[in-house]
Amino acid sequence: MPRPYSTKFLSRLDEVVNDHYRVGLRLAKFCVRANLPAKYVAAALQVSRATIHNWFRGAILRGKNEDMALAFINLVEKDLADGVLPAKSIKDAKAYIEDMIGKPI
Numbered sequence: 001m002p003r004p005y006s007t008k009f010l011s012r013l014d015e016v017v018n019d020h021y022r023v024g025l026r027l028a029k030f031c032v033r034a035n036l037p038a039k040y041v042a043a044a045l046q047v048s049r050a051t052i053h054n055w056f057r058g059a060i061l062r063g064k065n066e067d068m069a070l071a072f073i074n075l076v077e078k079d080l081a082d083g084v085l086p087a088k089s090i091k092d093a094k095a096y097i098e099d100m101i102g103k104p105i
Helices: 007-015 023-034 038-045 049-056 063-082 090-101
Strands: none
Touching: 007 023, 023 038, 023 049, 023 063, 038 049, 038 063, 038 090
């Protein structure tokens, strides 16, 4: 079962100035706004949950991971604008990601 983002993490994320050069920080902000747990984001991006947490804390993404993360951000941003997101529950977040990747997680 995915856990919600900690208040410590959320407060640190709020302190980050718009750093468009750090894809992981942008990814974190969109995932928080969309109410998508790191566990499900990791499944969508085909990386480990630990990798997602590293990216959320500013680690640099390289190559195909950066491309996939940017595509994911664009989809989430569009769905936030269209009212599809934020997910209202963990169940909804899981269903959203499963629909996105086309298979159960």
